[in-house]
Amino acid sequence: MDAVTITGTTRLYAVLGAPVTQVRAPALLNPLFARLGKDAVLVPVDVAPEGLDGAVRGLGAVRNLDGLLVTVPHKPACRALADRVTEAAGLSGSVNAMRRLPDGGWEGANFDGEGFVRALRTAGHDPRGATVCLAGAGGAGSAIAVALLTAGARVTVWDVDPGRAAALEARLAPHFPGCLAVSPRHVDADLAVNATPMGLRPDDPLPFDPARLRPGTRVADIIMKPRSTPLLRAAREAGLPHHYGEPMLAEQLSLYREFFRLG
Incomplete structure:
Protein backbone atom coordinates (compact mmCIF):
# COMPACT_ATOMS: atom_id res chain seq x y z
CA MET A 1 0.00 0.00 0.00
CA ASP A 2 1.38 3.40 -0.99
CA ALA A 3 2.12 5.79 1.87
CA VAL A 4 -0.37 8.60 2.45
CA THR A 5 1.16 11.98 3.22
CA ILE A 6 -0.72 13.79 5.98
CA THR A 7 -0.13 17.53 6.36
CA GLY A 8 -1.74 20.44 8.15
CA THR A 9 -3.99 21.00 5.12
CA THR A 10 -5.27 17.43 4.85
CA ARG A 11 -9.08 17.10 4.83
CA LEU A 12 -10.45 14.31 7.00
CA TYR A 13 -13.13 11.67 6.47
CA ALA A 14 -14.07 8.90 8.91
CA VAL A 15 -15.95 5.62 8.58
CA LEU A 16 -17.89 4.86 11.76
CA GLY A 17 -18.67 1.31 12.84
CA ALA A 18 -18.51 -1.29 15.59
CA PRO A 19 -16.44 -3.22 14.68
CA VAL A 20 -14.40 -1.60 11.90
CA THR A 21 -11.84 -4.36 11.26
CA GLN A 22 -13.86 -5.55 8.28
CA VAL A 23 -14.31 -2.19 6.52
CA ARG A 24 -13.06 -1.94 2.94
CA ALA A 25 -13.87 1.73 2.33
CA PRO A 26 -10.39 3.12 3.23
CA ALA A 27 -8.75 0.76 0.73
CA LEU A 28 -11.01 2.14 -2.03
CA LEU A 29 -11.52 5.78 -1.05
CA ASN A 30 -7.93 6.68 -0.24
CA PRO A 31 -6.67 5.60 -3.69
CA LEU A 32 -9.55 7.60 -5.18
CA PHE A 33 -8.41 10.70 -3.29
CA ALA A 34 -4.90 10.12 -4.65
CA ARG A 35 -6.14 9.71 -8.25
CA LEU A 36 -8.13 12.92 -7.95
CA GLY A 37 -5.20 14.80 -6.43
CA LYS A 38 -7.13 15.43 -3.21
CA ASP A 39 -5.26 16.17 0.00
CA ALA A 40 -7.63 13.97 2.02
CA VAL A 41 -7.67 10.75 4.00
CA LEU A 42 -10.37 8.35 5.20
CA VAL A 43 -9.76 6.54 8.50
CA PRO A 44 -11.79 3.89 10.38
CA VAL A 45 -13.25 4.96 13.72
CA ASP A 46 -14.56 2.28 16.11
CA VAL A 47 -17.47 3.74 18.08
CA ALA A 48 -19.69 1.73 20.43
CA PRO A 49 -23.44 2.34 19.99
CA GLU A 50 -23.71 4.07 23.34
CA GLY A 51 -21.03 6.57 22.27
CA LEU A 52 -22.34 7.28 18.78
CA ASP A 53 -24.31 10.43 19.55
CA GLY A 54 -21.34 12.06 21.26
CA ALA A 55 -18.94 10.92 18.54
CA VAL A 56 -21.00 12.35 15.68
CA ARG A 57 -21.58 15.63 17.48
CA GLY A 58 -17.93 15.83 18.45
CA LEU A 59 -16.75 15.13 14.92
CA GLY A 60 -19.05 17.92 13.79
CA ALA A 61 -16.79 20.31 15.67
CA VAL A 62 -13.68 19.20 13.73
CA ARG A 63 -13.38 21.96 11.14
CA ASN A 64 -11.20 20.04 8.67
CA LEU A 65 -13.49 16.99 8.67
CA ASP A 66 -15.72 17.00 5.59
CA GLY A 67 -17.66 13.75 5.74
CA LEU A 68 -18.52 10.45 7.36
CA LEU A 69 -19.20 6.99 6.06
CA VAL A 70 -21.34 4.77 8.28
CA THR A 71 -21.33 1.00 8.64
CA VAL A 72 -22.88 -1.63 10.91
CA PRO A 73 -24.59 -1.12 13.32
CA HIS A 74 -24.89 2.67 13.14
CA LYS A 75 -26.83 3.33 9.92
CA PRO A 76 -30.33 3.70 11.43
CA ALA A 77 -29.04 5.69 14.41
CA CYS A 78 -27.12 8.10 12.16
CA ARG A 79 -30.34 8.72 10.23
CA ALA A 80 -31.72 10.23 13.43
CA LEU A 81 -28.55 12.31 13.92
CA ALA A 82 -28.65 13.83 10.42
CA ASP A 83 -30.13 17.31 10.11
CA ARG A 84 -31.57 16.44 6.71
CA VAL A 85 -31.57 13.36 4.48
CA THR A 86 -31.99 12.43 0.83
CA GLU A 87 -35.20 10.76 -0.36
CA ALA A 88 -33.64 7.29 -0.51
CA ALA A 89 -32.26 7.65 3.01
CA GLY A 90 -35.63 8.83 4.26
CA LEU A 91 -37.38 5.80 2.78
CA SER A 92 -34.81 3.35 4.07
CA GLY A 93 -34.63 4.95 7.51
CA SER A 94 -30.84 4.76 7.50
CA VAL A 95 -27.75 6.51 6.16
CA ASN A 96 -24.31 5.28 5.10
CA ALA A 97 -22.81 8.67 4.23
CA MET A 98 -22.99 12.12 5.85
CA ARG A 99 -21.59 15.36 4.52
CA ARG A 100 -21.07 18.70 6.16
CA LEU A 101 -23.72 21.35 5.54
CA PRO A 102 -22.76 25.03 5.25
CA ASP A 103 -24.26 25.70 8.69
CA GLY A 104 -22.19 22.90 10.24
CA GLY A 105 -24.96 20.29 10.35
CA TRP A 106 -25.04 16.93 8.58
CA GLU A 107 -26.85 15.79 5.44
CA GLY A 108 -27.34 12.01 5.29
CA ALA A 109 -27.63 9.75 2.26
CA ASN A 110 -27.69 6.01 1.70
CA PHE A 111 -25.96 4.52 -1.34
CA ASP A 112 -25.96 0.87 -0.26
Whole structure:
Protein backbone atom coordinates (compact mmCIF):
# COMPACT_ATOMS: atom_id res chain seq x y z
CA MET A 1 0.00 0.00 0.00
CA ASP A 2 1.38 3.40 -0.99
CA ALA A 3 2.12 5.79 1.87
CA VAL A 4 -0.37 8.60 2.45
CA THR A 5 1.16 11.98 3.22
CA ILE A 6 -0.72 13.79 5.98
CA THR A 7 -0.13 17.53 6.36
CA GLY A 8 -1.74 20.44 8.15
CA THR A 9 -3.99 21.00 5.12
CA THR A 10 -5.27 17.43 4.85
CA ARG A 11 -9.08 17.10 4.83
CA LEU A 12 -10.45 14.31 7.00
CA TYR A 13 -13.13 11.67 6.47
CA ALA A 14 -14.07 8.90 8.91
CA VAL A 15 -15.95 5.62 8.58
CA LEU A 16 -17.89 4.86 11.76
CA GLY A 17 -18.67 1.31 12.84
CA ALA A 18 -18.51 -1.29 15.59
CA PRO A 19 -16.44 -3.22 14.68
CA VAL A 20 -14.40 -1.60 11.90
CA THR A 21 -11.84 -4.36 11.26
CA GLN A 22 -13.86 -5.55 8.28
CA VAL A 23 -14.31 -2.19 6.52
CA ARG A 24 -13.06 -1.94 2.94
CA ALA A 25 -13.87 1.73 2.33
CA PRO A 26 -10.39 3.12 3.23
CA ALA A 27 -8.75 0.76 0.73
CA LEU A 28 -11.01 2.14 -2.03
CA LEU A 29 -11.52 5.78 -1.05
CA ASN A 30 -7.93 6.68 -0.24
CA PRO A 31 -6.67 5.60 -3.69
CA LEU A 32 -9.55 7.60 -5.18
CA PHE A 33 -8.41 10.70 -3.29
CA ALA A 34 -4.90 10.12 -4.65
CA ARG A 35 -6.14 9.71 -8.25
CA LEU A 36 -8.13 12.92 -7.95
CA GLY A 37 -5.20 14.80 -6.43
CA LYS A 38 -7.13 15.43 -3.21
CA ASP A 39 -5.26 16.17 0.00
CA ALA A 40 -7.63 13.97 2.02
CA VAL A 41 -7.67 10.75 4.00
CA LEU A 42 -10.37 8.35 5.20
CA VAL A 43 -9.76 6.54 8.50
CA PRO A 44 -11.79 3.89 10.38
CA VAL A 45 -13.25 4.96 13.72
CA ASP A 46 -14.56 2.28 16.11
CA VAL A 47 -17.47 3.74 18.08
CA ALA A 48 -19.69 1.73 20.43
CA PRO A 49 -23.44 2.34 19.99
CA GLU A 50 -23.71 4.07 23.34
CA GLY A 51 -21.03 6.57 22.27
CA LEU A 52 -22.34 7.28 18.78
CA ASP A 53 -24.31 10.43 19.55
CA GLY A 54 -21.34 12.06 21.26
CA ALA A 55 -18.94 10.92 18.54
CA VAL A 56 -21.00 12.35 15.68
CA ARG A 57 -21.58 15.63 17.48
CA GLY A 58 -17.93 15.83 18.45
CA LEU A 59 -16.75 15.13 14.92
CA GLY A 60 -19.05 17.92 13.79
CA ALA A 61 -16.79 20.31 15.67
CA VAL A 62 -13.68 19.20 13.73
CA ARG A 63 -13.38 21.96 11.14
CA ASN A 64 -11.20 20.04 8.67
CA LEU A 65 -13.49 16.99 8.67
CA ASP A 66 -15.72 17.00 5.59
CA GLY A 67 -17.66 13.75 5.74
CA LEU A 68 -18.52 10.45 7.36
CA LEU A 69 -19.20 6.99 6.06
CA VAL A 70 -21.34 4.77 8.28
CA THR A 71 -21.33 1.00 8.64
CA VAL A 72 -22.88 -1.63 10.91
CA PRO A 73 -24.59 -1.12 13.32
CA HIS A 74 -24.89 2.67 13.14
CA LYS A 75 -26.83 3.33 9.92
CA PRO A 76 -30.33 3.70 11.43
CA ALA A 77 -29.04 5.69 14.41
CA CYS A 78 -27.12 8.10 12.16
CA ARG A 79 -30.34 8.72 10.23
CA ALA A 80 -31.72 10.23 13.43
CA LEU A 81 -28.55 12.31 13.92
CA ALA A 82 -28.65 13.83 10.42
CA ASP A 83 -30.13 17.31 10.11
CA ARG A 84 -31.57 16.44 6.71
CA VAL A 85 -31.57 13.36 4.48
CA THR A 86 -31.99 12.43 0.83
CA GLU A 87 -35.20 10.76 -0.36
CA ALA A 88 -33.64 7.29 -0.51
CA ALA A 89 -32.26 7.65 3.01
CA GLY A 90 -35.63 8.83 4.26
CA LEU A 91 -37.38 5.80 2.78
CA SER A 92 -34.81 3.35 4.07
CA GLY A 93 -34.63 4.95 7.51
CA SER A 94 -30.84 4.76 7.50
CA VAL A 95 -27.75 6.51 6.16
CA ASN A 96 -24.31 5.28 5.10
CA ALA A 97 -22.81 8.67 4.23
CA MET A 98 -22.99 12.12 5.85
CA ARG A 99 -21.59 15.36 4.52
CA ARG A 100 -21.07 18.70 6.16
CA LEU A 101 -23.72 21.35 5.54
CA PRO A 102 -22.76 25.03 5.25
CA ASP A 103 -24.26 25.70 8.69
CA GLY A 104 -22.19 22.90 10.24
CA GLY A 105 -24.96 20.29 10.35
CA TRP A 106 -25.04 16.93 8.58
CA GLU A 107 -26.85 15.79 5.44
CA GLY A 108 -27.34 12.01 5.29
CA ALA A 109 -27.63 9.75 2.26
CA ASN A 110 -27.69 6.01 1.70
CA PHE A 111 -25.96 4.52 -1.34
CA ASP A 112 -25.96 0.87 -0.26
CA GLY A 113 -29.04 0.05 -2.28
CA GLU A 114 -28.06 1.85 -5.45
CA GLY A 115 -24.55 0.38 -5.20
CA PHE A 116 -25.98 -3.12 -4.81
CA VAL A 117 -28.30 -2.75 -7.81
CA ARG A 118 -25.54 -1.23 -9.94
CA ALA A 119 -23.27 -4.16 -9.04
CA LEU A 120 -25.96 -6.64 -10.07
CA ARG A 121 -26.44 -4.89 -13.40
CA THR A 122 -22.69 -4.67 -14.02
CA ALA A 123 -22.56 -8.45 -13.52
CA GLY A 124 -25.39 -8.87 -16.05
CA HIS A 125 -28.29 -9.38 -13.65
CA ASP A 126 -30.98 -6.72 -13.98
CA PRO A 127 -33.38 -7.10 -11.03
CA ARG A 128 -36.36 -5.71 -12.95
CA GLY A 129 -39.17 -8.25 -12.72
CA ALA A 130 -37.19 -10.52 -10.38
CA THR A 131 -38.46 -12.10 -7.19
CA VAL A 132 -36.03 -11.39 -4.35
CA CYS A 133 -35.76 -12.88 -0.86
CA LEU A 134 -33.93 -10.47 1.42
CA ALA A 135 -32.50 -11.37 4.82
CA GLY A 136 -32.11 -8.24 6.91
CA ALA A 137 -34.25 -5.16 7.45
CA GLY A 138 -31.56 -3.08 9.17
CA GLY A 139 -29.64 -0.18 7.69
CA ALA A 140 -28.18 -1.87 4.61
CA GLY A 141 -31.12 -4.23 4.13
CA SER A 142 -33.64 -1.39 4.16
CA ALA A 143 -31.62 0.56 1.59
CA ILE A 144 -31.28 -2.51 -0.63
CA ALA A 145 -35.03 -3.15 -0.37
CA VAL A 146 -35.75 0.42 -1.52
CA ALA A 147 -33.36 0.15 -4.47
CA LEU A 148 -34.63 -3.27 -5.57
CA LEU A 149 -38.24 -2.12 -5.40
CA THR A 150 -37.36 1.06 -7.31
CA ALA A 151 -35.69 -1.13 -9.94
CA GLY A 152 -38.90 -3.11 -10.41
CA ALA A 153 -38.29 -6.22 -8.30
CA ARG A 154 -40.71 -7.90 -5.90
CA VAL A 155 -39.18 -8.37 -2.45
CA THR A 156 -39.87 -10.67 0.48
CA VAL A 157 -37.97 -9.63 3.61
CA TRP A 158 -37.04 -11.52 6.77
CA ASP A 159 -35.23 -10.26 9.88
CA VAL A 160 -34.23 -11.78 13.21
CA ASP A 161 -36.31 -8.93 14.69
CA PRO A 162 -39.82 -9.40 13.22
CA GLY A 163 -40.80 -5.92 14.36
CA ARG A 164 -38.04 -4.36 12.28
CA ALA A 165 -39.21 -6.19 9.15
CA ALA A 166 -42.81 -5.18 9.83
CA ALA A 167 -41.76 -1.55 10.29
CA LEU A 168 -39.95 -1.62 6.94
CA GLU A 169 -43.02 -3.04 5.24
CA ALA A 170 -45.25 -0.38 6.79
CA ARG A 171 -42.85 2.39 5.74
CA LEU A 172 -42.48 1.23 2.14
CA ALA A 173 -45.95 -0.19 1.38
CA PRO A 174 -47.47 3.20 0.43
CA HIS A 175 -44.66 3.78 -2.08
CA PHE A 176 -44.52 0.25 -3.56
CA PRO A 177 -48.01 -1.23 -3.07
CA GLY A 178 -48.16 -5.00 -3.40
CA CYS A 179 -44.43 -5.37 -4.07
CA LEU A 180 -43.05 -5.99 -0.56
CA ALA A 181 -43.98 -8.74 1.87
CA VAL A 182 -42.66 -10.06 5.19
CA SER A 183 -42.08 -13.78 5.55
CA PRO A 184 -40.39 -15.83 8.29
CA ARG A 185 -38.70 -18.05 5.70
CA HIS A 186 -37.31 -17.75 2.19
CA VAL A 187 -39.61 -18.54 -0.72
CA ASP A 188 -38.93 -19.46 -4.34
CA ALA A 189 -36.88 -16.60 -5.74
CA ASP A 190 -34.57 -15.51 -8.54
CA LEU A 191 -32.24 -13.84 -6.05
CA ALA A 192 -31.58 -14.45 -2.33
CA VAL A 193 -29.65 -11.73 -0.50
CA ASN A 194 -27.94 -11.63 2.87
CA ALA A 195 -28.00 -8.04 4.14
CA THR A 196 -27.36 -9.01 7.77
CA PRO A 197 -24.03 -9.08 9.67
CA MET A 198 -24.26 -12.89 9.84
CA GLY A 199 -20.96 -14.11 8.44
CA LEU A 200 -18.66 -11.49 9.93
CA ARG A 201 -17.71 -13.93 12.69
CA PRO A 202 -16.68 -17.56 12.06
CA ASP A 203 -19.29 -18.94 14.46
CA ASP A 204 -22.23 -17.01 12.99
CA PRO A 205 -25.19 -19.10 11.80
CA LEU A 206 -26.18 -18.85 8.15
CA PRO A 207 -28.96 -16.30 7.51
CA PHE A 208 -30.62 -18.94 5.33
CA ASP A 209 -29.79 -22.37 3.91
CA PRO A 210 -28.87 -22.22 0.18
CA ALA A 211 -29.56 -25.96 -0.13
CA ARG A 212 -33.26 -25.21 0.41
CA LEU A 213 -33.43 -22.71 -2.45
CA ARG A 214 -34.62 -23.78 -5.87
CA PRO A 215 -32.00 -24.57 -8.53
CA GLY A 216 -30.70 -21.47 -10.27
CA THR A 217 -31.36 -19.03 -7.44
CA ARG A 218 -28.53 -16.50 -7.31
CA VAL A 219 -27.17 -15.99 -3.79
CA ALA A 220 -25.71 -12.59 -2.88
CA ASP A 221 -23.92 -11.59 0.32
CA ILE A 222 -23.10 -7.95 1.09
CA ILE A 223 -20.36 -8.89 3.58
CA MET A 224 -17.03 -7.90 2.06
CA LYS A 225 -14.53 -9.46 4.46
CA PRO A 226 -14.14 -12.37 4.24
CA ARG A 227 -14.76 -12.27 0.49
CA SER A 228 -15.92 -15.88 0.38
CA THR A 229 -18.38 -15.96 3.27
CA PRO A 230 -19.82 -19.16 4.77
CA LEU A 231 -23.07 -18.39 2.96
CA LEU A 232 -21.38 -18.11 -0.44
CA ARG A 233 -19.39 -21.29 0.19
CA ALA A 234 -22.65 -23.08 1.02
CA ALA A 235 -24.19 -21.69 -2.17
CA ARG A 236 -21.30 -23.07 -4.23
CA GLU A 237 -21.69 -26.45 -2.56
CA ALA A 238 -25.39 -26.38 -3.46
CA GLY A 239 -24.49 -25.60 -7.08
CA LEU A 240 -25.99 -22.11 -7.01
CA PRO A 241 -24.60 -19.00 -8.72
CA HIS A 242 -23.33 -16.37 -6.28
CA HIS A 243 -22.49 -12.69 -6.02
CA TYR A 244 -19.74 -11.22 -3.79
CA GLY A 245 -20.12 -8.21 -1.51
CA GLU A 246 -17.28 -5.91 -2.55
CA PRO A 247 -18.75 -4.86 -5.94
CA MET A 248 -21.56 -3.12 -4.01
CA LEU A 249 -18.97 -0.80 -2.44
CA ALA A 250 -16.94 -0.40 -5.63
CA GLU A 251 -20.07 0.77 -7.45
CA GLN A 252 -20.62 3.43 -4.78
CA LEU A 253 -17.36 5.23 -5.50
CA SER A 254 -18.84 7.49 -8.16
CA LEU A 255 -21.81 8.19 -5.87
CA TYR A 256 -19.50 9.17 -3.00
CA ARG A 257 -17.46 11.31 -5.38
CA GLU A 258 -20.56 13.30 -6.35
CA PHE A 259 -22.02 13.45 -2.83
CA PHE A 260 -18.80 14.71 -1.25
CA ARG A 261 -18.16 17.05 -4.19
CA LEU A 262 -14.74 15.60 -4.88
CA GLY A 263 -14.73 16.75 -8.50
